[in-house]
Amino acid sequence: MVMFTVVRKETTPIEGQKPGTSGLRKKVTVFKQPNYLHNFVQSTFNALPADKVKGATIVVSGDGRYFSKDAIQIIIKMAAANGVKCVWVGQNGLMSTPAVSGVIRERTGADGSKATGAFILTASHNPGGPHEDFGVKYNMENGGPAPEAVTDKIFANTKIINEYFIAEDLPDVDISVTGVTCCNGPEGPFSVEVFDSSVDYVKLMKSIFDFESIQKLLSSPKFTFCYDALHGVAGAYAKRIFVEELGADESSLINCVPKEDFGGGHPDPNLTYAKELVARMGLGKSSPQGELPEFGAAADGDADRNMILGKRFFVTPSDSVAIIAANAVQSIPYFASGLKGVARSMPTSAALDVVAKNLNLKFFEVPTGWKFFGNLMDAGLCSVCGEESFGTGSDHIREKDGIWAVLAWLSILAFRNKDSLDGEKLVTVEDIVLQHWATYGRHYYTRYDYENVDAGAAKELMAQLVSLQSSLSDVNKMIKEVRPEVADVVEADEFEYKDPVDGSVSKHQGIRYLFADGSRLVFRLSGTGSEGATIRIYIEQYEKDSSKTGRDSQEALAPLVDVALKLSKMQEFTGRSAPTVIT
Ligand code: VG1
Numbered sequence: 306m307v308m309f310t311v312v313r314k315e316t317t318p319i320e321g322q323k324p325g326t327s328g329l330r331k332k333v334t335v336f337k338q339p340n341y342l343h344n345f346v347q348s349t350f351n352a353l354p355a356d357k358v359k360g361a362t363i364v365v366s367g368d369g370r371y372f373s374k375d376a377i378q379i380i381i382k383m384a385a386a387n388g389v390k391c392v393w394v395g396q397n398g399l400m401s402t403p404a405v406s407g408v409i410r411e412r413t414g415a416d417g418s419k420a421t422g423a424f425i426l427t428a429s430h431n432p433g434g435p436h437e438d439f440g441v442k443y444n445m446e447n448g449g450p451a452p453e454a455v456t457d458k459i460f461a462n463t464k465i466i467n468e469y470f471i472a473e474d475l476p477d478v479d480i481s482v483t484g485v486t487c488c489n490g491p492e493g494p495f496s497v498e499v500f501d502s503s504v505d506y507v508k509l510m511k512s513i514f515d516f517e518s519i520q521k522l523l524s525s526p527k528f529t530f531c532y533d534a535l536h537g538v539a540g541a542y543a544k545r546i547f548v549e550e551l552g553a554d555e556s557s558l559i560n561c562v563p564k565e566d567f568g569g570g571h572p573d574p575n576l577t578y579a580k581e582l583v584a585r586m587g588l589g590k591s592s593p594q595g596e597l598p599e600f601g602a603a604a605d606g607d608a609d610r611n612m613i614l615g616k617r618f619f620v621t622p623s624d625s626v627a628i629i630a631a632n633a634v635q636s637i638p639y640f641a642s643g644l645k646g647v648a649r650s651m652p653t654s655a656a657l658d659v660v661a662k663n664l665n666l667k668f669f670e671v672p673t674g675w676k677f678f679g680n681l682m683d684a685g686l687c688s689v690c691g692e693e694s695f696g697t698g699s700d701h702i703r704e705k706d707g708i709w710a711v712l713a714w715l716s717i718l719a720f721r722n723k724d725s726l727d728g729e730k731l732v733t734v735e736d737i738v739l740q741h742w743a744t745y746g747r748h749y750y751t752r753y754d755y756e757n758v759d760a761g762a763a764k765e766l767m768a769q770l771v772s773l774q775s776s777l778s779d780v781n782k783m784i785k786e787v788r789p790e791v792a793d794v795v796e797a798d799e800f801e802y803k804d805p806v807d808g809s810v811s812k813h814q815g816i817r818y819l820f821a822d823g824s825r826l827v828f829r830l831s832g833t834g835s836e837g838a839t840i841r842i843y844i845e846q847y848e849k850d851s852s853k854t855g856r857d858s859q860e861a862l863a864p865l866v867d868v869a870l871k872l873s874k875m876q877e878f879t880g881r882s883a884p885t886v887i888t
């Protein structure tokens with residue numbers, strides 16, 4: 306058996322290792338700097354309780370982006386040196402973020418052990434490659450992202466670190482083949498278990514959904530389907546689930562081979578970046594030849610996001626979570642006994658609020674980022690939750706789950722069509738959304754992103770928006786100057802959240818302007834970018850009158866957009882006359 310020794314290395318703190326909305330994300334060139342990854346990993350080990358490191362089992366895997374394979378070998382060697390007993394790695398280093406969450410919660414290792422945490426190597430929807438982004442995020446024993454108390458401690462450790470430990474003489478582990486590698490160190494045996502995580506993930510999905518009814522839907526000649534993994538890790542699961550389990554045709558899958566650089570694309574499932582799918586679904590500039598698919602979906606790099614499309618039809622993520630919540634009990638066996646509650650992030654539209662009110666469900670509004678949903682779920686207060694940023698999920702794990710969302714939609718379609726598959730007309734994605742608006746009203750919604758803006762200018766813009774809040778009469782005067790038809794602002798603040806479970810308080814979670822007619826403008830700085838600053842403007846307007854729910858959303862929201870640009874002085878501060886991305 307291989308023996309290894311532990312080496313103590315001296316190091317010095319490196320600036321800027323503060324985890325953001327979802328882990329530490331930087332350019333690969335930054336991560337490759339001497340000791341950069343080592344410092345962050347050691348700071349993480351030092352932030353955890355000793356028993357979650359010494360003798361523990363941890364997971365190390367990710368979306369397979371460039372630099373992952375090197376990072377996995379480094380983390381294995383550092384884990385061994387820090388007294389970890391076993392490291393689980395997905396074959397080829399691949400594991401989607403939701404699969405990692407499921408593996409922590411459900412899997413038992415070859416030696417009978419359970420994992421207590423995970424290093425997830427991903428920068429999610431950010432591009433990958435030698436000149437693009439890499440990222441590291443730590444998840445806890447419940448399968449969810451480390452809460453702020455832990456990430457704050459990690460960051461504090463990065464500022465004082467002076468040493469790290471590594472088993473330099475441990476040979477690299479071959480992560481391309483499944484199996485267990487055992488070795489011995491000064492503190493006893495250490496092993497690395499490589500396995501195919503799609504096996505565990507398929508099992509989990511089968512325990513939630515009725516695969517038979519989805520299979521019937523997919524095998525109907527009337528129903529056609531297209532899934533775009535944007536060359537992210539979702540591809541590794543899509544083939545197993547959609548083709549092998551559910552019988553979809555292989556040609557339904559596009560960009561489903563995971564690539565280190567995502568094929569040079571931006572693995573973000575929205576109308577701008579999922580170009581090929583958007584064109585296939587008839588939503589592009591030119592109409593494609595032949596029949597359009599009935600249903601389309603896409604995922605981001607680490608497969609926790611989803612975009613849902615019908616034929617020539619886009620479902621906003623805010624509507625998607627509301628529709629899943631409204632239909633879950635009838636359509637998805639896992640929820641048959643009822644929903645414990647529902648939750649959304651603050652900038653997400655209030656479509657879910659209306660469903661919660663109508664169905665008399667517990668409802669929570671949390672800050673942006675999945676870590677805030679976990680506490681609610683652990684306390685049994687929330688079953689379904691979502692974010693406007695193409696994230697939807699449930700309490701089956703503690704991360705958002707892109708493939709779960711697709712299966713949820715397929716379940717709703719299967720349920721609605723269970724008696725009509727042999728009949729004349731299919732109930733389509735668009736039909737389901739239109740029926741939802743007719744029942745609950747429609748929340749017109751759009752988000753404007755200004756990417757890679759000068760960080761100083763972005764800060765000033767936000768500060769100006771906060772100071773403006775002290776005089777609503779001035780605000781309303783400004784609004785009347787640009788768009789007299791827009792309602793008055795009746796309340797303005799910075800969103801603050803008190804966790805109902807542990808009482809922790811998170812401040813400065815977005816600047817809100819709330820209008821008399823229920824419309825909202827929200828301004829936030831992104832916490833996931835790796836260069837400059839990204840300003841996000843979230844724009845929302847509620848329409849209850851069912852004769853007015855069929856407008857184009859950009860047209861319906863144009864007055865509020867003008868108001869948002871005026872209040873924020875966007876062009877003045879940033880020099881930008883248009884956003885980088887509109888979703
Ligand atoms: C963005 C989204 C947020 C999401 C986060 C992580 O954060 O707005 O809703 O939870 O990304 O998603 P920010 O701080 O850039 O707005 V992912 O798919 O990166 O794990």
Ligand code: CO
Pocket residue numbers: 402429430605606607608609610
């Ligand atoms: Co993601």
